[in-house]
Amino acid sequence: MKKFFKNIKYFAMAAAMGVGFTSCDNEDYLVITATEPGEALVFTNTIENEYLISSKTSSNVAERFVWSPADFDVPTPVNYTLEGSVNADFSTIDYTSGTIDATNQAVMVRDLLGMAEAMGLDSDPSTNGEDGQPNNTGEVYFRVQAFVGDAGAANSVNQTSDISAMTISMIEDAGAGSGITIASWGLVGSAVNNWGAYPDIPMYDDGSGVLVAYAYLNSGAMKFRENNDWGNNLGDDGADGTVEANGADIVVDAAGRYKVTLDTNNNTWSLEAYSWGIVGSAYNDWGNLGPDAPFYYDYTTNTFKAGVKLLDGAMKVRFNNDWGLNYGDSGADGTIEEGGDDIVVTAGFYLVTLDIENGTIAIEETSTYGVVGSGYNDWGNAGPDATLTEIQPGIFYADNITLVDGAIKFRVNEDWGLNYGDNEPDGVLEQDGTDITVTAGTNRIMLDFSDSGNPTYNLYPFE
DSSP states (O other): EEESSSSOOOOOOOOOOOOOEEEEEETSSSSOSSSSOOOOBBBSSOOOOOEEGGGGGTTSEEOOOOOOOOOOOSSOEEEEEEEEEEEOOSOOOOEOOOOOOOOOEEEEEEHHHHHHHHHHHHHHOOBBBSSBTTTTEEEEEEEEEEEESSTTTTTTTTOOOOOOEEEEEEOOOOOTTTSOOOEEEEEEETTTTTTTTTTEEEEEEEEESEEEEEEEOOOOOEEEETTTEEEEEETTTTTTSSSSEEEEOEOOSSSSEEEEEEETTTEEEEEEOOOOEEEEETEEEEESSSEEOEEEEEETTTTEEEEEESEEEEEEEETTTEEEEEOOOSSSSSSOOTTTEEEEOOOOEEEEEEEEETTTTEEEEEEEEEHHHHHHHHGGGGGEEEOOOEEEEEEEEEEEEEOOHHHHHHHEEEEEEEEEOOOOSSSOEEEOOOOEEEOOOEEEEEEOOSTTTSOOEEEEEEE
């Protein structure tokens, strides 16, 4: 399974602690062999087949190595060093954690990027290695040393792990991508953003002149305007599906997810209920425990994506929370068929990508951000975090998130190992930062890690 870091994939692994032995036949685990009397050290985190890395996510966790405590058969403090090298013989040390007393250590995407640079890898699709193959993939190596006393001292007692290889691949520049761009037009209104108190919801342009937005709207009113400015705006004077400059407000009768279309070729518009969602025993007991997990549109790939926490069980995708149109995967081959077989999944955090145009679905284990706090779920005691979806590389998004008066933070996979707050507050995120004060209301929420050195967040109340 690939682990992606082109978005925040800002993946942080849970720092689960455990003691025990793992067979050397299980290649998902790293096995450390003790060189001194006592029990061997054993890594308990799972190493993925491939790690896709990008400079856009350099500040995010790539892998959290976790190991059981070393046992030297003496009651004395034990220290550790996690080391990485681009050479299997560790003739160079290209990464080191330094001396730590914890039995886990996060390796950041920037650490892997540094090792990739040391190997001469790059993200340019036009360059190749000496073998003529793309020059963006290689192997790096990690080991752990446990010691009593000072590391490297003549009188120190050490244990050193076996060497474990990790495959890393730099994501190559995608070029034109889907060919779809953000249009100059957007949605504004009481149903959208309190008439411009916050940025308009964007529309997307495929070059045909027919612009589309996929949006959660409140009941209220809306209009179209260009460049977040009232200088050029469109409404509908006759409520007849045609638009006029400075026309009347367009009424949105009920809150929900909609596809909004503006045809600039003939000055018409449409509004239709439109949502794709995940349903199943793996999520909401086939709809009995609440609405389906929503998909969000990614214009860069022309797909719909859902960041979601799934349980052991099965799932399908359906339209508008209704069984009238649903998709499964009858061949378990990543293609979807109308009314197809249930898709079996195991518990975990996933990014699900639905490609309606090409009829495919991808379900990839990932790490994703969620909202936690007294302002949402009593700091995790009153239900799961509100999961955000990475809709473009580095951009995490959710809408229709109902907050109450209180405070929130953002954390990865419902674990406090990696969490963000705002110390100032100034909209800039800091690891382990101060709680963010919120007021009651329905919000659109966005995290922006596209500038890895300056991650930001925005809360956009509907009213």
